[in-house]
Amino acid sequence: QVQLQESGPGLVKPSETLSLICTVSGGSISSYYWTWIRQPPGKGLEWIGYMYYSGSTNYNPSLESRVTISIDTSKNQFSLKLSSVTAADTAIYYCTRDPSLFSGYFDFWGQGTLVTVSS
């Protein structure tokens, strides 16, 4: 059974860069589309983007100028960097798996990590 676990700072200062890592266990990170989704407290879900294990990416245009998703196949990890954060980026960040380019759904989720943007 595939398991995903997010890790990273829970507090980030405004204008700085949010950095999170997702560790995948119980399966290989090779193949699949590894995706980040976020949820502001008490609100709905927002797709941030994905990276395929081979390196191709697709980001939400609303965040594209600030987002980088990368993958480390040797560690079975993928990561999220979001630059120039503001209070609007405060959210629970989930790492997820999308089985294929033609599925577009998220079958495995991490437990989520709350990132607060505040000075």
Place this chain on the structure above:
Amino acid sequence: DIQMTQSPSSLSASVGDRVTITCRASQTISTYLNWYQQKPGKAPKFLMSAASSLQSGVPSRFSGSGSGTDFTLTISSLQPEDSATYYCQQSYSTPRTFGQGTKVEIK
């Protein structure tokens, strides 16, 4: 972006009731529609893909239907453990987008 609109935003029903949640897309998405269940403090759980294909392990009281722009999620006999927020999500195009959620409460 494709906008997804769910109705109602919340509902309250009794155990054993039939519950229907509606999801509407701002443009046609064929059957590229998925459903998730989220309980408080937990990550969303994947329920169904392609509008009506139930994920393994999901109880058969859950069913989905629809194509084009209008979709429904039905719980045939509501159980206490079904109290949650339900989200639809389109996978027709990127950026992937979600409905705003429907909160289901037990009377």
